[in-house]
Amino acid sequence: MNQKFIPLSVPNLKGKELEYVTHAVETEWVSTGGPYVNEFEEKTAKYVNARGAVSVQNGTSGLHIALQVCGVTRLDEVIVPTLTFIAAVNPVKYIGAEPIFMDCDDSLCMDAEKLKDFCQMQCSFIDGQLINNKTRKHIKAIIVVHVFGNMAKMEQIMEVATSYNLKVIEDATEAIGTYYTNGPYVNKFAGTIGDVGVYSFNGNKIMTTGGGGMVVSDDAVLLKKTKHLTTQAKSDELYYMHDEIGYNYRMTNLQAALGLAQLEQLENFIKIKEKNYRLYKGAIEEIAGLSILEFDKNIRSNHWFYGLYINYDYPLDRDEVIRYLSTKRVQVRPIWGLISEQIPYVDSQTYKIEKASDYVRHVVNIPCSSNLKEDDVEYVIDCLKKL
Template identity: 40%
Template structure:
């Protein structure tokens, strides 16, 4: 089976993790936690990074640090992994769903203003599958209506918007280091911001709001969260980050080969890359049109039977039981993409020969 997207372990992971084991620094204290935050900040050219236990916790902290709470509205796409929407509800705020663009699969900035009400407090953009949202339009809308902007960049680490890293343009950016992401710590996340006060607040909340007293005891002034990343995982993150530019280069080369082999196949729409964007192609994603000959789900089944893993696009969140009663606008593009979209194998270790096999197999079922 050619897998969908698996980790690439090729550097100092064993060395750094062994150092943690040899020195007993395996928990939330230890030098690699600070180093990972510092290295990540330097890579993104941003002032503050706060490491977390996963990407969802980073989004939760971002919302909490911006004091978004009960009754506030947050504009968010419905075509997304459910994590950012759940994080909104953790704080008893309300998601308001907007549609996406058909060619890039990300939030359609032209449709945001009609979703804004006096209760709206933030826009939570999701750079889905690696393509950046049109952030200039988002930031202009946010400024006009005095809204915060949070970037869910969990799928777009390495992608650029007009030369700037996704996650560094809004008030706060959030990343994930799950096993299928560009770089991985097994589980883990990161919150980043150029507002050092917000960054310190997020760090304080992530460590159970712990203050160490003169006698070594702990004191907590408010409710906090145990969102710390263990040193042993941060060590892996430091090793992974050393190869990030090489991984990005491979991802983009693979996407270009996919495009070359699939762009002329009738009934397939390959992913766009807007002039403002450099897409890391976290997952290489295509659309199966009516004239392909078989449906998206039929193609997934055929690929599996030929030893090729694939996955449908995310299901619309506004149609899931926890969210059917929340406000949404026209969702026609979201619902169409959820029906037609498919993610193809996208591992860094994917071989060129395997891409050719995948594309030849797809062509075989093109009727």
């Protein structure tokens, strides 16, 4: 009998998803109106201990709106990571602003020390604005991405942001459920430390609505503005009056019904993912040339994705590992290509990109679904051992 296919990351829909979605269909609340949308917003905000939440069509639209409500304009620049999915940076261009690319540290998240160094050495702080010495433009914000369910060093990043009057947008699209267990932000969830946080519920995330996302904040003004812009900026709903350019970004009731069922299971999903991570880690540490990337010791991570680091001691390189595991019906993927090297961004400013380049050459993601069985994990490990 052929070995079954082991996908990289697929949804786990074994809760009340069908019940809630069926109810939405039977009551004919299937579009952006409907009780599940409001309930999902309220329960997401409660789960992460945020003041409020506004649903959106996906994480990308959430980041687009976050930039707008934080006051970023086409005249501004935004500091972003180079090692992330391109959807974290494209919204900067939607606004018409320019990105400045920063390196990662060993968490794969933005290097807080290089961020501080860049602001100190490459910029000037004039009349409450951080001015880029090279372009003479105002740097308005930082987009921080919490990669694979890890968490960036938010204490240091927030210190930089406070010192230079920068808005902080947390791309927590991969990190819902991750929170600090130590330090000044103990018990604070990814997405709730900066000015605005954004979550994604894409099909490969730890919880899914098929598509969809959520914007969270503790700032009532930003939340009100976010809701206004994501619902076509209606100043008078009855007479369809609009006071600015808005967007059709609100989540549908069907998506929210799915999301509520997923949120109910999130803590269990995290337990399963952490267990499988530890199974992988314990066994792979014994294989010469391989290691599993660590999660920060000061956080409870959601363990969304597992990063396999392939050293030069291993008989295969990154691309050979991908091809080899494919023949064994195991789906793996390389980490993203650096955004600063992509065609739309090759002329953008970068700052000391070093570690990110190394991780791109050496890291692949291995199967991590929350419905992954122990024997699936063991099969992947056995494949890696047999070389």
